Amino acid sequence: xxxxxxxxxxxGDTDGGxxxxxxxxxxxxxxxxxxxxxxxxxxxxxxxxxxxCKAGKCGSCSAEVNGRPRLMCMxxxxxxxxxxxxxxxxxxxFPVIRDLVTDVSFNYDKARQVPAFVPPKGVPAGExxxxxxxxxxxxxxxxxxxxxxxxxxxHVVRDHEENKAAFAGPRFLMRIAELDMHPLDxxxxxxxxxxxxxxxxxxxxxxxxxxxxxxxxxxxxxxxDNALIPLxxxxxxxxxxPLVWLGSxxxxxxx
Amino acid sequence: xxxxxxxTTPAARGVLAPGxxxxxxxxxRTDRWWLSPLVTATALTIFIIYATWRAFANGDYxxxxxVSPLYSPCLASNCTDMNGGADWHLFGAWWGxxxxxxxxxxxxxxxxxxxxxxxxxxxxxxxxxxxxxVAEPHAKYTGETRLPLILQNVHxxxxxxxxxxxxxxxxxxxxxFRDEHGAWGHAGLGTLVMLVNIALIWAYTLSCHSCRHxxxxxxxxxxAHPVRYRLWGWVGALNGRHMLLAWSSLISVGVADxxxxxxxxxxxxxxxxx
Ligand code: SF4
Ligand code: SF4
Ligand code: FES
Ligand code: FES
Numbered sequence: 001x002x003x004x005x006x007x008x009x010x011x012g013d014t015d016g017g018x019x020x021x022x023x024x025x026x027x028x029x030x031x032x033x034x035x036x037x038x039x040x041x042x043x044x045x046x047x048x049x050x051x052x053c054k055a056g057k058c059g060s061c062s063a064e065v066n067g068r069p070r071l072m073c074m075x076x077x078x079x080x081x082x083x084x085x086x087x088x089x090x091x092x093x094f095p096v097i098r099d100l101v102t103d104v105s106f107n108y109d110k111a112r113q114v115p116a117f118v119p120p121k122g123v124p125a126g127e128x129x130x131x132x133x134x135x136x137x138x139x140x141x142x143x144x145x146x147x148x149x150x151x152x153x154x155h156v157v158r159d160h161e162e163n164k165a166a167f168a169g170p171r172f173l174m175r176i177a178e179l180d181m182h183p184l185d186x187x188x189x190x191x192x193x194x195x196x197x198x199x200x201x202x203x204x205x206x207x208x209x210x211x212x213x214x215x216x217x218x219x220x221x222x223x224x225d226n227a228l229i230p231l232x233x234x235x236x237x238x239x240x241x242p243l244v245w246l247g248s249x250x251x252x253x254x255x
Numbered sequence: 256x257x258x259x260x261x262x263t264t265p266a267a268r269g270v271l272a273p274g275x276x277x278x279x280x281x282x283x284r285t286d287r288w289w290l291s292p293l294v295t296a297t298a299l300t301i302f303i304i305y306a307t308w309r310a311f312a313n314g315d316y317x318x319x320x321x322v323s324p325l326y327s328p329c330l331a332s333n334c335t336d337m338n339g340g341a342d343w344h345l346f347g348a349w350w351g352x353x354x355x356x357x358x359x360x361x362x363x364x365x366x367x368x369x370x371x372x373x374x375x376x377x378x379x380x381x382x383x384x385x386x387x388x389v390a391e392p393h394a395k396y397t398g399e400t401r402l403p404l405i406l407q408n409v410h411x412x413x414x415x416x417x418x419x420x421x422x423x424x425x426x427x428x429x430x431x432f433r434d435e436h437g438a439w440g441h442a443g444l445g446t447l448v449m450l451v452n453i454a455l456i457w458a459y460t461l462s463c464h465s466c467r468h469x470x471x472x473x474x475x476x477x478x479a480h481p482v483r484y485r486l487w488g489w490v491g492a493l494n495g496r497h498m499l500l501a502w503s504s505l506i507s508v509g510v511a512d513x514x515x516x517x518x519x520x521x522x523x524x525x526x527x528x529x
Contacts, residue, residue, distance in 0.1 A: 016277045067283030069388055087283050092388075095274040102276070131478040155384035159269035160396045183476055205400035210374045212387035225464070225494070229370055233468035236408050 002027050003082045007035060009047070010089040013098045019087065026077050032088065033061050033072035036100070048099035056218055059147030063100050064089045069149040069216045093151065093158040106157075106164060107148050110172045113202070115194075117179055118187040134183035141178040141227060143219040144171065150213035150223060156206045167203035170213035170223050176202060177227035180234060195234035204231060269390050281390035288386035296379035302505055306359075309512055313353035316512075318519035319435040321445040323512040324452060328423045329354045338437055340430055341423050358420070365417045368410040370464045371501045411465035421453070421460050428453045443525040448514045452507040459504035462493035 005026045008019040022043060024035055033051055040047050049072075052058040056074040063072050066080075066087050080086055094102040119125065151169040152158065168176075179185050180194040187194055198204040209232075213223045221227075267273065270281060282288075309316075309325055316326040317335045326334075328341035331354035336342060346357060366372050377383050384391045399407050428449045434441035460466070471487025474480055493500070518525050 010276055010278060012277060014274065019278070064283065064388065066285045067388055068286075084285075087285075089278060089283065090276045092270040092275055092278065096276040131476075133477040133484060134475070153388050155391055156396065156398060158388070159384065159391045159393075161269065161272045163396065181475065203400070205405065206396070206398035208373065208377050208383065208398045208404075209370050210377050210384060212384065215387050229464045230468060230472050232408070233411070233465060234473065236411065237473060240408050241411070 005035065005077070005082065006085045007039070008085060008087040009039065011047070011099055012096070014096060030077045031073055032065055032075040032077065032086065035077065036072060036088065048101045050101050057145055059145035062091055062147045062149050062152065064092060069153045071147060071149070071218050074218055091148070091152040104148050107151055107169070107171065110168045111175070113168065114172050114175050115187065115192060117182065117185055118190060120184045120186045121189065128184055130183045137181045137226065138178045140221055141174050143221055144174070145219060146171070147218060149216045149218065153212045153216045155210070155212065163203070163206060167206045170207070170228065173198055173202060173204055173207065173231060174223050174227040177231040180231065193238055195231055196238040198231050199235040199239065204235060268394065282388055284386070284389060288389055292379045292382070292385050295375050299376065299379060302509060305509060309516070310355040310359055311353050313355070315516045315519040316355070318515055320431050320433045320441070321449060321515050321518065321525070322427050323515040324424055324508050325359065325512050326355045327427050328358055330357045341426060361413065361416045361420050365413040368407050368413055369501065370410070371498050373407060411469065414463050414465045417460050421456050424453050424456060440529070441527070442529055443527045445514055445518060445525045448511050452511040455500065455504040455507045458493060459500040461490060462497045462500050464494060464497070466490055467494045
């Protein structure tokens with residue numbers, strides 16, 4: 001079955017732009033990215049769009065479809081009624097470059113600010129041994145494809161540009177959680193308490209656990225339940241739980 | 256209206272900030288995104304109004320052998336005698352208000368700082384955000400980084416306090432297996448209502464995120480703590496349903512209280528099973 005769909009696609013650049021109307025053919029089984037490609041092929045040869053795998057694994061084709069942050073390659077046309085207007089815009093939390101392409105370097109900056117895995121002392125690389133039960137929490141977070149849909153939808157930065165400096169965003173707070181739960185990470189030996197630093201240096205407190213990151217994650221990672229809330233609890237251990245705090249002080253003094 | 260007197264005019268905020276794709280609509284969602292915050296806010300408001308009325312009413316909260324969960328434990332000397340129940344008159348006669356007010360702060364604090372209810376009221380009442388990718392109306396946002404919201408971090412202490420409260424409500428349910436004269440081996444519809452309520456309260460309490468952390472989430476090496484790992488798995492399974500349990504236990508508390516109210520005020524007699 002083929003039908004003609006009504007699309008609105010944002011066209012423009014840093015100087016401005018608008019939503020342009022297109023009538024375009026849609027076939028059974030197609031996804032939004034197919035339609036964007038058809039527009040490029042037939043009516044808008046200069047339409048800028050970022051994509052790569054068309055399989056929901058590279059995280060390139062993030063955009064907003066009818067106002068919802070999604071991967072265009074994983075958004076089936078069958079979820080829309082044939083007479084429904086489909087509006088496609090670039091991610092609205094990041095600076096636009098052109099058409100559907102945004103500048104996501106905010107995320108790379110934030111990624112660099114998270115201290116890397118600290119190798120355990122006395123264990124040569126290649127000799128790391130971990131039990132499956134100890135790594136499986138972190139492994140959930142490794143499913144991330146870095147599409148930055150969570151970063152885009154999080155109201156902390158989406159609605160408040162001024163918070164971008166202080167807030168790492170769900171994807172990178174999750175990265176801190178991943179390392180904090182890593183069975184071999186030795187950051188604490190170097191005096192880096194990752195959970196406390198998440199709150200002090202990466203803006204964990206800005207998150208009000210309203211779960212939009214989890215709602216949009218195409219990998220269905222339970223970002224809020226499994227990374228952010230546990231990280232908040234770990235920070236509380238270090239910062240507000242007098243017993244745990246005292247225990248850690250005493251233990252550290254004993255070396 | 257935008258006269259340039261304020262440094263950040265609404266027009267330049269968030270998704271409308273310079274640099275972002277120039278789209279004048281604050282959001283482009285076409286689904287009924289407003290339904291969920293509306294339902295949440297309405298349901299919470301109804302419960303708050305009902306519970307406030309009942310907490311201040313100071314009457315019709317006991318009908319042997321049933322006690323309303325809002326009035327247990329009953330700690331003031333103006334409490335009805337509950338025949339072996341949790342009416343411990345720790346507060347003297349100086350307390351003239353409803354005894355419910357003395358204990359309700361604990362469940363109230365527990366639910367108010369609960370990670371799920373936080374999400375619910377931040378979205379439903381504060382519109383922060385109203386729904387995902389729908390612009391929030393506030394000019395500034397600091398989340399839970401400073402007073403008063405930084406106090407949400409005390410949630411685990413309310414969790415600790417919720418355990419004895421749930422224990423006392425369990426005791427009330429045990430006593431509901433006596434008849435109105437204190438003889439064991441009775442069960443009425445009220446017993447069943449209280450039993451369902453306490454099961455939901457325990458499930459809600461144990462599904463708490465702080466509980467999940469304390470039980471095992473804080474550990475780094477599950478392999479070294481097999482028992483806690485298993486408990487963590489169970490709590491995690493409950494935790495996945497935390498929202499469902501938050502609502503069902505809230506409703507069951509209301510229903511249990513309403514049931515006691517209706518029986519105590521003589522609207523109907525408690526049907527007896529045995
Ligand atoms: S749960 Fe926290 S990090 Fe995730 S979208 Fe909401 S505020 Fe942002
Ligand atoms: S956590 Fe999910 S939504 Fe966020 S960048 Fe990774 S895959 Fe995308
Ligand atoms: S093109 Fe790779 S995720 Fe969509
Ligand atoms: S998180 Fe909801 S009760 Fe603790």
